[in-house]
Amino acid sequence: MDIRPMRSWIHHSRGTVLRQAGVARHEVGDLHEDMLTRHGFEGRDAHLYRRNEPTAWKRAEGSGNHLDIDGRLLEPSDLTHANGGPLRLFHNPDVSIWVSRRSANMTYSARNADGDELYFVHEGTGAFYTEFGPIPYEPGDYVVMPKGVTYRIRPTGPVNYFLIVETTEELGFADIGPLGRRAPFDPALLYVPSPALDELGDGRTEDGEWPVRIKLQGEYTSAFYDFDPIDAEGWKGDLFPFKINIRDFRPITSDRIHLMPSAHSIFATSTVVVGNLLPRPLEAAPDAEQFPPYHRNMDYDEFMFTHSGTALGLPIAPASVSLTPRGLHHGLPTSVEEELRKNIKPGDRADFEFIFVDTAQSLTPTPEAQAKKREEQIFRVGLGPATITDNDAFEVPDND
Numbered sequence: 181m182d183i184r185p186m187r188s189w190i191h192h193s194r195g196t197v198l199r200q201a202g203v204a205r206h207e208v209g210d211l212h213e214d215m216l217t218r219h220g221f222e223g224r225d226a227h228l229y230r231r232n233e234p235t236a237w238k239r240a241e242g243s244g245n246h247l248d249i250d251g252r253l254l255e256p257s258d259l260t261h262a263n264g265g266p267l268r269l270f271h272n273p274d275v276s277i278w279v280s281r282r283s284a285n286m287t288y289s290a291r292n293a294d295g296d297e298l299y300f301v302h303e304g305t306g307a308f309y310t311e312f313g314p315i316p317y318e319p320g321d322y323v324v325m326p327k328g329v330t331y332r333i334r335p336t337g338p339v340n341y342f343l344i345v346e347t348t349e350e351l352g353f354a355d356i357g358p359l360g361r362r363a364p365f366d367p368a369l370l371y372v373p374s375p376a377l378d379e380l381g382d383g384r385t386e387d388g389e390w391p392v393r394i395k396l397q398g399e400y401t402s403a404f405y406d407f408d409p410i411d412a413e414g415w416k417g418d419l420f421p422f423k424i425n426i427r428d429f430r431p432i433t434s435d436r437i438h439l440m441p442s443a444h445s446i447f448a449t450s451t452v453v454v455g456n457l458l459p460r461p462l463e464a465a466p467d468a469e470q471f472p473p474y475h476r477n478m479d480y481d482e483f484m485f486t487h488s489g490t491a492l493g494l495p496i497a498p499a500s501v502s503l504t505p506r507g508l509h510h511g512l513p514t515s516v517e518e519e520l521r522k523n524i525k526p527g528d529r530a531d532f533e534f535i536f537v538d539t540a541q542s543l544t545p546t547p548e549a550q551a552k553k554r555e556e557q558i559f560r561v562g563l564g565p566a567t568i569t570d571n572d573a574f575e576v577p578d579n580d
């Protein structure tokens with residue numbers, strides 16, 4: 181393994197602090213633990229012990245505020261038109277985040293010349309018919325479509341929901357440390373397609389032409405063929421589309437300390453991290469905290485998508501989308517943590533499934549995303565509980 185340098189030796193403590201941050205918060209009485217970090221959760225950091233909850237602002241104005249969206253209300257053109265496409269929600273020069281709700285076979289073949297595409301399947305079954313062979317899909321799948329691969333999506337039924345993360349830089353797997361080659365998933369679990377041409381005859385216009393719609397610099401160019409351009413009978417090499425399902429990802433857990441989301445990363449470029457928060461046992465040691473502290477992740481914006489599950493038993497809305505820009509604090513209100521803690525029993529597990537995307541450059545929401553903003557922001561967390569649907573289940577602090 182690489183020899184890793186000491187991360188930092190400049191640590192100071194002043195005033196009232198916990199010697200072990202993130203554990204036994206009751207030892208600082210009514211003070212609230214607040215984490216300020218650089219480079220995600222891997223760089224220099226500080227913990228502050230505050231008298232007041234840093235999320236309890238009376239009012240926040242400006243473009244750097246949290247954004248919660250009900251993803252069920254998004255209507256990409258591919259929801260109603262076979263020749264339509266996905267809807268872009270957020271973007272920066274490194275990454276764009278899209279939603280597709282394709283309801284019928286594509287009448288064109290797609291090829292992205294701007295970047296790699298990571299499809300996360302929230303709903304639906306079917307197949308990506310690619311020039312490397314078909315990749316069947318089901319909920320929980322990540323389908324990685326490298327830049328330049330030609331493909332068509334063939335849903336089995338009309339109800340499909342894809343989250344698409346498009347990265348300018350080549351997307352690879354995240355390095356989450358010296359865990360061995362088989363954790364958090366065995367590379368043998370990747371599904372790699374084999375050519376299987378079926379000549380179904382889809383991917384055509386009404387005129388009988390087969391267009392390949394190429395995306396370049398955000399614009400589309402179509403090349404028209406008299407034959408199906410997906411026609412390879414063989415392929416070789418180390419560049420290919422593939423998929424893996426979240427059930428194949430075995431979360432890294434700790435009994436004694438709450439691990440930050442970077443421990444649950446799966447894909448990354450040098451400026452984008454994609455991860456998943458998946459079912460796992462809750463921290464059970466007597467002094468362990470099950471919740472992250474208030475924090476400001478100052479070198480990343482945090483995007484979150486709710487796939488399924490509950491917030492420790494409380495209902496959450498699937499396909500909820502949130503953006504937590506750097507700057508403002510986020511974290512569960514203490515009153516909510518206390519309410520949730522009452523329901524936690526030894527041996528309990530979290531059953532939520534969230535997909536997150538952290539971006540080094542700030543994300544800009546599109547007008548289409550802003551149009552579906554939830555006016556009623558229940559919690560300032562930038563995480564699933566922001567989408568708790570049953571807000572009568574516990575007392576919501578009056579921040580307004």
Ligand SMILES: [Fe+2]
Binds near residue numbers: 475482510562
């Ligand atoms: Fe966060």
